[in-house]
Amino acid sequence: MSSTKFILGLFEDPDEMLDGIHKLQQNSIPIYDVYSPMPIHGIEAKLGIKESRLGYAAFIFGCTGGTVAFSMLYYMLVWDWPHNIGGKPNFAIPDFVPITFEWTVLFTAFGMVLTFFYATHLFPGRAPRVMDLRATDDRFVIAIDARGNVPHEDITNILKEAGAVEVKHNDRKYVSYE
Structure with a gap:
């Protein structure tokens, strides 16, 4: 069994990332989360996130x-x-x-x-939890839970087709700043 917990697709352009989200949803691949260095209008609706309470x-x-x-x-x-x-x-x-x-x-x-x-979970004194450090700077990241039914190669190919610059297989949930 693979130790990969998350598959990360890193994009340079938000439009390519939105295309990647669309292609993943067409193939019924559940998206864990999306990380972006800036707000993207309409991404909540695209991901099906409920309105805040x-x-x-x-x-x-x-x-x-x-x-x-x-x-x-x-x-x-x-x-x-x-x-x-x-x-x-x-x-x-x-x-x-x-x-x-x-x-x-x-x-x-x-x-x-x-x-x-x-x-x-941003209590004072706690290190921030991010999937990839570049998500706070210049990359748009789609995180996919790798413990699903879809083979990892298929997810990697879909992300590359959508324009992912890099596809990473993480064995940890979060990366720390230290």
Whole structure:
């Protein structure tokens, strides 16, 4: 059995890489991931990637922040230590709006940063995980899981037909920068 975990097709041009994706999909070869040094418009739809759920997470964090702020203000200013300031009511909602808004934004910002770190595995101090170091500089990489049913030679030929400059057989999942 081969120790190859991934077959990498390296391309110089994004259009050739998109052609490679199309040819692989025509031959029913599942693509593990695509790495690019720049954003490519429409590649998510081509790969069948679902729409992000980060908006839902932001909404939940915002609701949590607003609820916490409003609850704290109510507890501190109305229930625990009410003050009679010029005969105004203790529970004046317009007074609560600025602080509640700021806490909503604060919870959303911090929650989204933590969610981003969790989703991308890019915690501070951790080495980035990339398939090929040139994918961050000047190459477009298609990674294919080699443990499928299709022979490796067929995948290599399809990638070369599509315009791959180089086809690599990786025995490790990621390459480190060290």
